[in-house]
Amino acid sequence: MTEPSHTNPARPEPVEGRVYASVSAPAGAPCDKLRANGKLWWRLFLAGWLSALVAPVAAQTIPIEPARVVARFPHDPRAFTEGLLWHDGALYEATGEPGRSSIRKVDLATGKVVQKIEIPPPTFGEGIAIWKGEIVSLTWKQQTGWRWNLKDFRKIGEFHYPGEGWALTSDGTHLLMSDGSDEIRVLDPATMKEVRRIAVTADGRPLDNINELEWVDGEILANVWMTNVIARIDPATGKVTGWIDLSALTAEIDPKNVDDVPNGIAWDARGKRLFVTGKDWPTLFEIKLPPRPAAAAR
Numbered sequence: 001m002t003e004p005s006h007t008n009p010a011r012p013e014p015v016e017g018r019v020y021a022s023v024s025a026p027a028g029a030p031c032d033k034l035r036a037n038g039k040l041w042w043r044l045f046l047a048g049w050l051s052a053l054v055a056p057v058a059a060q061t062i063p064i065e066p067a068r069v070v071a072r073f074p075h076d077p078r079a080f081t082e083g084l085l086w087h088d089g090a091l092y093e094a095t096g097e098p099g100r101s102s103i104r105k106v107d108l109a110t111g112k113v114v115q116k117i118e119i120p121p122p123t124f125g126e127g128i129a130i131w132k133g134e135i136v137s138l139t140w141k142q143q144t145g146w147r148w149n150l151k152d153f154r155k156i157g158e159f160h161y162p163g164e165g166w167a168l169t170s171d172g173t174h175l176l177m178s179d180g181s182d183e184i185r186v187l188d189p190a191t192m193k194e195v196r197r198i199a200v201t202a203d204g205r206p207l208d209n210i211n212e213l214e215w216v217d218g219e220i221l222a223n224v225w226m227t228n229v230i231a232r233i234d235p236a237t238g239k240v241t242g243w244i245d246l247s248a249l250t251a252e253i254d255p256k257n258v259d260d261v262p263n264g265i266a267w268d269a270r271g272k273r274l275f276v277t278g279k280d281w282p283t284l285f286e287i288k289l290p291p292r293p294a295a296a297a298r
C-alpha cells in the first residue's frame, strides 16, 4: 500500500491487505479531533484518505473517471444526507444525526421539502429505499428499521436486523443494504430477512465503509465513507469495476466540517439522470454517468 506523501496523525494506520484502513463509525474520535482543528485538517484528512485509496488503485487496473457536472440544484445545507433516491418525479432523502434525522420528499428544482417525517432523538436515521408503495428506512445502531406509507408518510411497520444500518437501495427484486463493512446484504423486501451477501473487493482486497447505495442499470454505485470516490460494483461478483471521483465537487463545496463528506446517490432511470450530494452540502449535483467500464477479471 502506498502511503500518502504527508503525515496526518489523525488518519488510522492502513491495514495490510485492505484497500484502506478499517475505521470506526462516524461519531469516532478522529472526526471530533479534526472538526476542532478546522479546515486545514479537513483537507489533509480527505487528501490522505483519497491518496491512500487512489494511489494503489491508480497503479493497478481499475479506471477512475472524474465526475462531470451537468447541472446544479439547491440542497438543504442542514440535511445530513444518509439516503437519496428518485421516484416518480421527486427526490426522497433521509437525513441523520440525533435531532436532525428525517425522511423527506424534495422538489428537485427548488430544493424545497414538500413532505417530511421527523425522527426524534436519540435515533440516528440512515438510508431509505422505496418498495411497493412503502418507504423502508434504517437506523444507525438501533438495529431497527421502519416501513412508511409512501403517500402520507404514516408509519406502518417495524423490523429488526443485526449490526449497523447504513444505506439501502433496490435492484427491483431485493433490497440491498450496507452496514459500513465491505459486505452488502441482500434482503427479502417482504420479510427483511437476509438472502445472501455481496463481498465487495477492489483489486482483490475488501472495500470497507461502503455507504450510500444506488442501483443503476444493473450495477451498484456506492459512496465510500470518508472518501471522494463512488465505487461501481458488479453485483454478480462484488468486484469494483470503476471509480467516479467527486473531488472537484467537494472542492467546490469546501465543507467546513470533516463529517460533511460526499454521500447520496440517486438515479432517475427514466430520464437517465444521476444525482449526487453530500452531508450538509448546499448543492445537489447532476453528474454524467461515465460509460460502464469493461468487465475484467479483477
Ligand SMILES: [Ca+2]
Binding pocket: 083, 084, 085, 168, 169, 212, 213, 214, 264, 265, 266
Ligand atoms: Ca441512493
